[in-house]
Amino acid sequence: MSTGAGRVAAAAEPGVGVVHCVDLVRVYVTEGVEVQALQGLSLEVYDGELTAIVGASGSGKSTLLSVLSGVDQPTAGVAVVAGHNLVGMTRSQRVEYQRGAVGFVTQQTARNLLPYLTAEENIAIVLAVAGRKKHRRRIAELLELTGAADQAGKLPGEMSGGQQQRVAIAVALANEPHVLLADEPTGELDEAATVHVLETMRYVNEQTGTTTLIVTHDASVSEHVRRTVQIRDGRIAAETLRRTEIGADGQPSVTAENFAVLDRVGRMQLPPESIRGLGLRDRVRLLQSPEQVSIRPGPHGRVGGGAGAMPSPRETGAAPGRRGRHAADDDPPAAAEQPDNSGEIFR
Ligand SMILES: Nc1ncnc2c1ncn2[C@@H]1O[C@H](COP(=O)(O)OP(=O)(O)OP(=O)(O)O)[C@@H](O)[C@H]1O
Numbered sequence: 001m002s003t004g005a006g007r008v009a010a011a012a013e014p015g016v017g018v019v020h021c022v023d024l025v026r027v028y029v030t031e032g033v034e035v036q037a038l039q040g041l042s043l044e045v046y047d048g049e050l051t052a053i054v055g056a057s058g059s060g061k062s063t064l065l066s067v068l069s070g071v072d073q074p075t076a077g078v079a080v081v082a083g084h085n086l087v088g089m090t091r092s093q094r095v096e097y098q099r100g101a102v103g104f105v106t107q108q109t110a111r112n113l114l115p116y117l118t119a120e121e122n123i124a125i126v127l128a129v130a131g132r133k134k135h136r137r138r139i140a141e142l143l144e145l146t147g148a149a150d151q152a153g154k155l156p157g158e159m160s161g162g163q164q165q166r167v168a169i170a171v172a173l174a175n176e177p178h179v180l181l182a183d184e185p186t187g188e189l190d191e192a193a194t195v196h197v198l199e200t201m202r203y204v205n206e207q208t209g210t211t212t213l214i215v216t217h218d219a220s221v222s223e224h225v226r227r228t229v230q231i232r233d234g235r236i237a238a239e240t241l242r243r244t245e246i247g248a249d250g251q252p253s254v255t256a257e258n259f260a261v262l263d264r265v266g267r268m269q270l271p272p273e274s275i276r277g278l279g280l281r282d283r284v285r286l287l288q289s290p291e292q293v294s295i296r297p298g299p300h301g302r303v304g305g306g307a308g309a310m311p312s313p314r315e316t317g318a319a320p321g322r323r324g325r326h327a328a329d330d331d332p333p334a335a336a337e338q339p340d341n342s343g344e345i346f347r
Helices: 061-068 091-100 119-129 136-145 161-173 191-208 219-223 272-278 332-337
Strands: 019-030 033-045 050-054 076-081 102-105 179-183 211-216 227-232 235-246 252-260 284-288 293-297 343-346
Touching: 019 061, 033 061, 033 076, 033 235, 050 061, 050 191, 050 219, 061 076, 061 179, 061 211, 091 102, 102 161, 119 136, 119 161, 136 161, 136 191, 161 179, 161 191, 179 191, 191 211, 219 227, 272 293
Parallel strands: 050 211, 050 227, 102 179, 179 211
Antiparallel strands: 019 033, 019 076, 227 235, 235 252, 284 293, 293 343
């Protein structure tokens, strides 16, 4: 990969995705106060994948999409999308990137479409800017693809929110982008319209193979995508991969597998529910065998009591007056006697 701005070799190296982020940092400074919106975020999204990024409010989702769409620049780190190095782009490189490499759908239905143009005209204007001719058939194909053929002659104000978003997806796909980015595309929609729009994105991904990244706070998105990535405190923390398998009875069933994400230096975030459920804090016990590593509460963690409970001398293995010592070194047998409430992390 080149380190200069602009176009670089696309995904030539094994393990390098169409979206390639390494240790991304974005620091905002407002009135002298620093906010680290991205804190060393690394992410690969591979060609043709449909991936959702979910996270709580303030976790850094919109900041990541601003960087990936070329609207914002990271403070540090590597961000390459479809062979475009997003760090240090010039204005003309940014325009080329936004016109040709990415399509974008935002949460605000009213912002995705020009209000005084019909659905057809909204698509036509994108094709005209890209210098394409004979676009009538292409417009019809795009509206058909997103299930919005019946909206062709309507103005956005005459459509429902869900219909506007499906037309917006058609507009975003008009110049055949390598990557489709959607920032809370269902944020203003009711449940039924949400399902319809997410299923449209899944269908479009299947039909066109366009690499798609959906950012949302709505965890139910995972029912519509194969890969859900969780962002927490400006970093990727966990992933869920769903697979469809055909059982012995010939019926398909969906299985989901959860992963914690290990960064390049071996750091990993445990899910908050594991931390709360096992009362993990400070030091934890790592139990390693050739096949797995398990985590158990350390000397200060809860074992059978509430999180944050003071440890008894038996739990710490420490005699009165020995609190300053590393109690964990003294009591490995205690862990083996406890119920099997370990947070097993790798197999
Ligand atoms: N322009 C900005 N100036 C200062 N701080 C910002 C700016 N944009 C975002 N932040 C801060 O960065 C952090 C991440 O914000 P971001 O909008 O990326 O989160 P988010 O996960 O998209 O949240 P939400 O779902 O509420 O939109 C937050 O603490 C936010 O207050």
